[in-house]
Amino acid sequence: MASQEVHRGRLIDHVQLVVRDFSASHHFYNAILASLEVPITASGDGYFLADELFVTSMDIEAALTGRHHLAFQARDRAMVDNFYQAALAHGGRDNGAPGERAYHPGYYAAFVLDPDGNNIEAVYRGEATRSAASVVISF
Template identity: 70%
Template sequence: METQELHRGRLIDHIQLVVRDLSAARTFYASVFEALNIPMGGEGDGFFWADELFVSTPDSKAAQGALTGRYHLAFQAQSRAMVDAFYKAALANGGKDNGAPGERAYHPGYYATFALDPDGNNIEAVYHGEAKRSAPSVHITF
């Protein structure tokens, strides 16, 4: 697995999910990433990636070990409207409701939604409220 351009420094270095149906996963993640304005990074033999997330089949060279169960993964959204769009995109593309958009008690302004992806992973989109970043990400090229 090789990439020529990476963005790092947004909380997660990378996560890899191993899925049963790569096509269903690609449909789901491409749609929710479009709602969050995150471009797909690319794909290879038995895997695809976007930002810090790699998704592969169990027999991909990128995967090691066996399927281990359900994961929780939260993506950052830039607004409440993006959280809402994520929820609609997830449900329209193979996801199942696991918590409609709304404020959560984690901290003031925490606005999030949860959807189960086609493999049952709990995928969240969260907007933490107005904030300033020193940079959108660290841009690395090879």
């Protein structure tokens, strides 16, 4: 596997998803990551990397990772819309069309299920929260 640049000071080092159908997942993630302008930085037999996301086939890891929720940052609302359309066109299933959410003012997001049923989101938090020094999220 290729080496990656290490970014110190981030909360998350990496997220790994072990998938059933590697080909379908590669097709899906390649499309949604491209819509978010996130490159796949390394790939090989049964794996690929994109920033801190590491996706592997069951040939490399014996067990699926289970269901997860991943939220990718989007630059603007149009990028959220593009993510949603790319996901649906490449094996994703609707789990919440693009739109404002009540989480906080300006929270614009779309949700899809990937080929393994993981809840994948693209979110644009609006200009007001982008300029703030910190953001408080309530659940």
